[in-house]
Amino acid sequence: MFGEPRRWARRRRRLVDALWLTPLALTCLISVLYYDRPDGSAWPETSVGTVGYVLLTVVLLAPLWWRADRPREVFAVVAGISLLQWLAGFDPIPANMSVLVALFAVAAGCAARWAVAAWLISELGLWLSLARFVDGGTGIANLKGFASASGFVITIAIAGIYVNTRRRYLESLEERAERAERERDQRTAIVAAAERARIARELHDVIAHHVSVMVVQADGAGYAIDGDPEQARAAVRTISATGRRVLAEMRRLVGVLREDDGSAEEYAPQPGLAQLEDLLRQVRASGLPVESSITGVPRDLPEGEQLVIYRVVQEALTNALKHGGPAASAVVEVEYRTGEVVVRVRDDGRGAAAPAGIGGHGLIGMRERVAMYGGAVEAGPRSGGGFQVTARLPVGRAA
Template sequence: MTDTGGGGPRPRGMRWREGTLTAIVFAICLLGGALRVDDQSLGPPPATAYLIAVATCAVLPLRHRSPLAAMAVTTAGGVLVPPLGLLLSPPIVAPAVVTAYSLAVRTERRTATEALLASAALLVASNLLFVFDTLSWQDVSRVAAVAAFPLVAGVLGQSTQNRRAYLAAVEERAWRAEESRDSEARRRVAEERLRIARELHDLVAHQITLANAQATVAAHLFATRPEQTRKSLDELVETTGDALDDLRATVGLLRQSGDAAEPAEPTPGLSRLPTLLESFRRAGLEVSVHQEGTPRSLPLGVDLTAYRIVQEALTNVTKHAGTGSARVRLSWSQDRVTITVADDGGGAHTPQPDRPPGYGLIGMRERATAVGGQLSAGRRPEGGFLVSTELPLPPAKDTARRTGEPATIEDRTSDGDAP
């Protein structure tokens, strides 16, 4: 398909360049019209040479918009050279050489090849018709040069077109790569924001829920049991202090300009589950634990996910269940660990109508999905609420038992008490 680009107004510099090129080609064409076979000296070009030069050079500025039409006109001018008594030589077909280059640059290869071969054939045939009877080696070499010049210009034009296409493809790939990097950066920022939001939610919700429960107990016992009230207030101070320390550590990580050499404290995992359960017991929630199977060490991401799910599930029990007890069960199998948290309360585990919806269940489900697990939550047929998650385990041969792993969790119930 012909490229018709360049039909709009041209810059001033471009017009000067076109004018200069046209003048140079016009002079070369006139020089070719002044050549003679039998006379090596140059004389003034005849009127017919001016006619050919003007006709063929006049279409040169149009070769950008209509290269095929310009090629046809310049070829026709070359075909008329022998009938007008002029010598068909490479200089006199200079306009055809220029249009051949533009044609190859601006049209597809097949169209340009067919047009250039047809042009060369017409130029050769027109000359041979007039010198066939007196054909000499000099005539053969001259005609071969006349046919070769436009073809060579076409090859150069095709090379230029290929180079432009290659550079355009490279630029397109670079642009797409830049877009892909920007998209990947935005995706990573969104994932990081979501991760930070989950961590802050789990941290704040857990600590504030415990502080609220302890404050409620202290207010309830203030008049009747002052000693117990003081104990609850001491636990409240400890809980709020822990919350401030955790928030300070989290915000400190967010304010770092580079990657920390190592975290300020170990990442929470199931090894810290006894401490977590004890904090809920101090807030008035009686938590029992049961395990099945042989506990195994977990990858850091899965270990943190298991810890946070238990933490959030027990926080929801404290906030919504309306009961003073909950049961945690860990079931270890060959390729997964199943964690369930259940209660017998009558709470809905859903936000009240005058409160905005929370993100506890959403965050737990996102955490489980992120490590290749799954989570379900809902009411139990016998009453209460159940949160259950299955998290994948690595092959047993690739892990080693770590000190302080879930095997140290206190077994507080029997099989029959498990949810």
């Protein structure tokens, strides 16, 4: 709410500092005009002349321009000038209020010990001024006036300390928010990199399977080329078709960066559409009733696309198990259309907790997988309750 005004004030700090000094500067200007009276009298009585009065006013006000950058040094300079003024016997002038402005700057910008030290020095200066110039110069301080003025000084010091505390609190909030944002971006990048590595491993397994088939067929063709030329030609045709599929999968693999985690993973065939029913049985055994349907004309999809469909269904059902609630049920629909396959997984669970899970690492993985094949994923709460995941996967591009 107040972030934008504070950012504007930081960008124009010098202008804001000048605005804060405007009331004191106007007061001092009026006092200078009042000092040189038309009747020739001067104020205060221990006059140093109009030029000296103006010079003292400028010397007391000028250091305040740097109070935000060097509050302690500015306070020391202003307090020192005021002390020299007292030693010389010159009466206080409105420009001596710069000591209080510098006190506020120290309390607002320095540690508490410096604020206390500046406050004690200000109290001492107040006592010395009252002791000399009050009660006819007898040197006996007016205790009532000192108590009243001291309360004003204490108020300024406390206000500066409050501003300091408030600013540090807001800075800590901004720092925590920025750190949380950086950590979130880092976690997202790590998850995306890990998911790309996982996709690369799975594609590698699919391609390794095709290459293994090609090697076996090539060996068979080599043995049968003399005795059974027809069988050798069939093997060569199989090698050609498998090679085209390998090239298609390799195109998907280009651009996927894989981090070598050094772990030796055992080779295992990757699941596809044929294993969807096994997955549904596992989910039903876990306590989530699942219905499934397949519409359209089924196609012979490449293993990579089958794996994407399998993983989308698996992740969506996993989130339904986690967040759907005890009475939830799910429906899995696979629809074959012209040029694409649409996969829908919806549940009728609570739906309130589902976005937190489905919107995290699971959805990142789905999008990474489907995007590699030019598809898209939509996920969100259903209007009637529950959650739905829809994945659209183009087919036929590999050929």
